[in-house]
Amino acid sequence: MTSTSAPVWHYRTPKQTLLRWLGWFSLVALTVFSWQLMNENTIWAFVSDAPEQAADIGDRMFPPAWGYxxxxxxxxxxxxxxxxxxxxxxxxxxxxxxxxxxxxxxxxxxxxxxxxxxxxxxxxxxxxxxxxxxxxxxxxxxxxxxxxxxxxxxxxxxxxxxxxxxxxxxxxxxxxxxxxxxxxxxxxxxxxxxxxxxxxxxxxxxxxxxxxxxxxxxxxxxxxxxxxxxxxxxxxxxxxxxxxxxxxxxxxxxxxxxxxxxxxxxxx
CATH class of the missing domain: 1.10.3720.10 (MetI-like)
Known part of the structure; x- marks a missing residue:
């Protein structure tokens, strides 16, 4: 007697799986490219100092000038x-x-x-x-x-x-x-x-x-x-x-x- 194996159900077809992985790869590549583009014009010394500058400006804002x-x-x-x-x-x-x-x-x-x-x-x-x-x-x-x-x-x-x-x-x-x-x-x-x-x-x-x-x-x-x-x-x-x-x-x-x-x- 010859036995036939039961078909195996897959959530996605091979083509859909390939397209899904290509989509994830494109997203990662775009993220890396965007990060590099942002770093080109970013001065990280200013970024690291930003919390102190924000706190200083916030301190100068209060109290508001009610007479204004x-x-x-x-x-x-x-x-x-x-x-x-x-x-x-x-x-x-x-x-x-x-x-x-x-x-x-x-x-x-x-x-x-x-x-x-x-x-x-x-x-x-x-x-x-x-x-x-x-x-x-x-x-x-x-x-x-x-x-x-x-x-x-x-x-x-x-x-x-x-x-x-x-x-x-x-x-x-x-x-x-x-x-x-x-x-x-x-x-x-x-x-x-x-x-x-x-x-x-x-x-x-x-x-x-x-x-x-x-x-x-x-x-x-x-x-x-x-x-x-x-x-x-x-x-x-x-x-x-x-x-x-x-x-x-x-x-x-x-x-x-x-x-x-x-x-x-x-x-x-």
């Missing part, structure tokens, strides 16, 4: 205005871009939609600080550069989330309104907008909350707000003033987070 608060109200107001007006500017342009990018509302999936998606990707790929650097070089320092930078950054964020909400609407409502003989604008007004309105308000308020945080540092490149005071304090090594600015920024972010949460609870 009076000079921060105007920059704080500028920061809030940059975030608010920038968000409004971004939302104003993001809404039409979102309708052009959504596959169920775009007039052309072959030409218009790719262009709208390109606008969204371009806006999201460049940080607001980079936008501010470019705008300060073009139109000069000031609040206007900060507002436009925040607006340009907000377009991609708002438009992306909004066009995804548009694509997820209930199509039966759209078909019901269209069956009445409504025009394209009326279909958008009565069938699409009511469905995406809660998402729109939630996205807008969430973006405003993010912009409050981002606008606090735009002054580092001359775009107005608290960043200007922070840059001046850092330049003069006034660490207790820096600590006070950090306290104001933290307070502002906490309040904006609370306002954002309350508004989203109310509209969603």
């Amino acid at each position: 608060t009076g000079q921060l109200w105007q920059p704080l107001w500028d920061t809030i205005n940059i975030a608010t007006l920038g968000t409004l500017l971004g939302v104003l342009f993001a809404v039409p871009v979102a309708f052009l990018a959504a596959s169920n509302t775009t007039p052309s999936t072959r030409f218009v939609r790719p262009l709208a998606l390109l606008v969204i990707v371009a806006s999201r790929s460049i940080n607001s600080l980079i936008w501010a650097l470019l705008l300060v070089a073009i139109i000069g320092p000031g609040l206007l550069a900060g507002i436009i930078a925040i607006g340009l950054r907000s377009i991609g964020f708002v438009a992306k989330l909004l066009y995804e909400a548009i694509e997820e609407i209930d199509t039966s409502q759209v078909e019901a309104v269209r069956a009445t003989g409504a025009s394209g604008a009326q279909v958008i007004d009565y069938a699409i907008v009511p469905q995406i309105l809660p998402a729109f308000w939630g996205i807008s308020v969430f973006r405003w909350d993010i912009n409050i945080r981002e606008s606090t540092i735009l002054g580092l490149v001359g775009a107005g707000g608290l960043g200007i005071q922070l840059n001046a304090s850092l330049a003069t090594l006034a660490w207790n003033q820096v600590a006070m600015i950090f306290v104001v920024i933290l307070f502002t972010v906490v309040v904006s987070e609370w306002v954002s949460a309350k508004v989203r609870q109310a509209v969603i």
Whole structure:
């Protein structure tokens, strides 16, 4: 009699095992390369001294310069205005871009939609600080550069989330309104907008909350707000003033987070 051995079950095929080991080898090689690249420009004497330097700066920060608060109200107001007006500017342009990018509302999936998606990707790929650097070089320092930078950054964020909400609407409502003989604008007004309105308000308020945080540092490149005071304090090594600015920024972010949460609870 001839005996046949039972097949042996393997979790992975030989090809999958080979690819798995190649993946691990590539990861190790990338890690070694990155470590060598980091070491080329790292002065380890400074790194070893970093804990002492951090402790020294932390000691100079306390107590914060509470008397410096009076000079921060105007920059704080500028920061809030940059975030608010920038968000409004971004939302104003993001809404039409979102309708052009959504596959169920775009007039052309072959030409218009790719262009709208390109606008969204371009806006999201460049940080607001980079936008501010470019705008300060073009139109000069000031609040206007900060507002436009925040607006340009907000377009991609708002438009992306909004066009995804548009694509997820209930199509039966759209078909019901269209069956009445409504025009394209009326279909958008009565069938699409009511469905995406809660998402729109939630996205807008969430973006405003993010912009409050981002606008606090735009002054580092001359775009107005608290960043200007922070840059001046850092330049003069006034660490207790820096600590006070950090306290104001933290307070502002906490309040904006609370306002954002309350508004989203109310509209969603």
